[in-house]
Each structure stands twice: as C-alpha cells, then as structure tokens.
Amino acid sequence: MTLVQLQYVLAVAEHKNFTIAADKSFVTQPTLSMQIQKLEKELNIDIFDRTSHPIKITQIGEKIVAQAKTILMEANRMKHLVNEEKGLLEGDFIIGVIPTVLPSLVPLFYKTFQKNNPKSNLIIKELQTDKIIKGIKDGSLDFGIVVSPLFEDQLVEKPLYYEPLVAYIPKGHRLADKERIIENDLDTSDLLILQEGHCFRNNVLALCDTSNLKNRPIKLDSGSFEALVKLSNDGFGMTLLPALVADDLPAELKHNVKNFESPVPTREVSLIFHQSQLRDSFEKELINTIQSILRGKIFLEKDQKIDANMVSLPKNK
Incomplete structure (x- = not known):
C-alpha cells in the first residue's frame, strides 16, 4: 500500500470517473487504474463498483x-511539521474562498504573496462556506477565507478586515438624490440580492425589515454582484455591495454608489483553519500580506469608528 495509491482512490471517489481522476492526478488512466487494482488486490476487496455510471463506491470502499x-x-502534517521547524514556506497551500470575497480580495494579494514566497504554491478554490468548513475538517483544505463569526467546533478564526457595505442606486431610483442612506431606506420590494446559499444575502437581509417579506418579495435573486449591478442599471431596483467590490466598479458606475450614514453596516472577513494545523508561519505571512495591502483602504480592527467614505466616489459634475 502506498500514499500514491490512496491519492488515486480519493481522486476517483471525488470525480466518480477514472479518466477525469487520472487527468486531475496528472497520470494516464491505465496507470491510475492499475495502482487502484493493486491496492484492491492487496486488501482483497472492491473499492469501486465499476458496473455503474457514474462509478459508485462500495460499502467497504466508503470506509477505505x-x-x-x-x-x-x-x-501531510508530518511534512508541515518539518517545514515549520525549519522555518520554510514551501509546498502547496490550499485555500477555500467564498464567492463574494474571492474576486475582490485574491487579485490584491496573490502575486505579492507568491513573489515574496517563491517556494510556496497557493491553490485557491472558490467554495461556499459550508464546503469550506467541511474541507478544513476533513483535511482537503488547509485554510479558508469566509465571513465570520462561524462558531464552529475545531476551527480557529482570525479576522482579516471589516468591510463596509455600500448601496448601488441607479439614476431614477427613489433614493438616487440622497447623498447617504440609512438602513430604514431599504425596502425589500425593490432590493436585488444574491441567491440562497451566499452568506452576503443574509448580511443584507439582516439590515431589512423582513416582517412582511412574504408579501413583498425580493426581486430577481442573482448569483453574482456583476449581474446585480447590471440588473440595477436596467431598472429592476437597487442592490448592496461590499466596499471592495464597489471599489472595482468602472468610474462611470461609481456615481451610483452611496455610503451609509454612521453606524455603517460591515461584514467581518476572517482566515479560518483547523485548531490542529501546523502551518503557523504560513498563517502569519498570509495575514500580514493581506492586511499590509488593505491598510488604509479598509478597516483592519473591529473597534475603529466607521464614519468615513470607504469607496472613492467621483465627484458629481
């Protein structure tokens, strides 16, 4: 029995297909199949039912x-222990990042981190929070970047930053002439939000009076901020955005961004990892890299007074 054989077993278990598993493992399909067959012969069991499509895992195979x-x-923990003792930042670091954070945050730190740590290899996976939690607990992920707090057993949360929310209000909307808005301005009858499953949806709903939600349905749930902005521009309502997402908007669209009056609603974004993880040096280096890039751009501490414009809005002409 070898670790490589076990890696191939996990690849097939994940993809339910030998050809795809081989491709993802960077080996030929015959090589992968032969190694799994050798393991099955050694154990005198069938790990996979090859007669079904897609391939199924047998009952004993699930335990394997x-x-x-x-x-x-x-x-892997043994390798991490040795690298940590030597002070080395090298090897693969697999990080799950939620969809509402990845596009605005990862491009800011990825190249800088890789340049400063050339022997490390960041592998970023876009996943929703529940899958990140599961991945960290089962060892398929090393770290996660999520909106917190989560209050999950076995997981440690290290806040990275506190991101204000802003409103995207197109011309012609009932709130278009206001310089700043308040939470009471929000009306679920003309609010565009993300689909079920995105934590940002819950952040937004927490700001709204949802007592009559069944009678005042939210319009056009969507899966991306880009789609929400487009729908808003097409006259379907307004939406809320995280400040870093709004900061990436084209200059001509920033005219439609409104800040909240104090106290400004924010979301806490944290690095999470298993309490038994052995990669302290990586954790500290990643946090330092992200916070050094965001310093002055966004709030890094919870107790900072949030009363300033967090998005550079163009002056109205």
Whole structure:
C-alpha cells in the first residue's frame, strides 16, 4: 500500500470517473487504474463498483476512502511539521474562498504573496462556506477565507478586515438624490440580492425589515454582484455591495454608489483553519500580506469608528 495509491482512490471517489481522476492526478488512466487494482488486490476487496455510471463506491470502499483521507492528512502534517521547524514556506497551500470575497480580495494579494514566497504554491478554490468548513475538517483544505463569526467546533478564526457595505442606486431610483442612506431606506420590494446559499444575502437581509417579506418579495435573486449591478442599471431596483467590490466598479458606475450614514453596516472577513494545523508561519505571512495591502483602504480592527467614505466616489459634475 502506498500514499500514491490512496491519492488515486480519493481522486476517483471525488470525480466518480477514472479518466477525469487520472487527468486531475496528472497520470494516464491505465496507470491510475492499475495502482487502484493493486491496492484492491492487496486488501482483497472492491473499492469501486465499476458496473455503474457514474462509478459508485462500495460499502467497504466508503470506509477505505474515509481512512485514506485520514492517512494522507496525517502524512501531510508530518511534512508541515518539518517545514515549520525549519522555518520554510514551501509546498502547496490550499485555500477555500467564498464567492463574494474571492474576486475582490485574491487579485490584491496573490502575486505579492507568491513573489515574496517563491517556494510556496497557493491553490485557491472558490467554495461556499459550508464546503469550506467541511474541507478544513476533513483535511482537503488547509485554510479558508469566509465571513465570520462561524462558531464552529475545531476551527480557529482570525479576522482579516471589516468591510463596509455600500448601496448601488441607479439614476431614477427613489433614493438616487440622497447623498447617504440609512438602513430604514431599504425596502425589500425593490432590493436585488444574491441567491440562497451566499452568506452576503443574509448580511443584507439582516439590515431589512423582513416582517412582511412574504408579501413583498425580493426581486430577481442573482448569483453574482456583476449581474446585480447590471440588473440595477436596467431598472429592476437597487442592490448592496461590499466596499471592495464597489471599489472595482468602472468610474462611470461609481456615481451610483452611496455610503451609509454612521453606524455603517460591515461584514467581518476572517482566515479560518483547523485548531490542529501546523502551518503557523504560513498563517502569519498570509495575514500580514493581506492586511499590509488593505491598510488604509479598509478597516483592519473591529473597534475603529466607521464614519468615513470607504469607496472613492467621483465627484458629481
């Protein structure tokens, strides 16, 4: 039995297809199949039911897959322990990032981190919060970047920054002439928000009076901020955006961004990891890199007074 064989088993278990698993593992399909067959012969069991499409894991195979995850996680922990002792930042670091954070944050720090740590390899995966939590607990992810707090057993949360929310209000909207808005201005009858499953949806709904939500349905749930802005420009209502997302808007669209009056609603974005993780040097380096880039651009501490414009709005002409 080898670690490589166990890696191939996990690849097939994930993709339910030998060809795709081989491609993802950077080996030929015959090589992957042969190694798995050798393991099955050694154990005298079938891990996979190859007669079904997609391939299914057998009952005993489920137990083998679970044990393989544990073995590989512990094997990786040994490498991490040695690297940590030597003060080395090298190897793969797999980070799950939620969809409402990834596009605005990752491009800011990715190249800088890789340049400063050339022997490290950041692998970024866009995942929703529940899958990030699961991935960290089962060892398939090293770290996660999510909106917190989560209050999850076994996980440690280190706040990275506190991001204000802003309103995107197109011309002709009932709030278009206001310089700043307040939470009571929000009306769920003309509010565009993200689909179920995105934590930012809950952030927005927490600001609204949802007592009559069934009678005042929210318009056009969408899966991306880009789509929400486009729908808003097309006259379907207004939306809310995180400040970093709004900061990436083209200059001509920033005229439609309105800040909140104090107290400004914010979301806490944190780095999360398993309480038993052994990669302290990476954790500190990543936090320092992200915060050094965001310093002066956004709030890094919870107790800072949030009363300033967090988005550079163009002056009205």
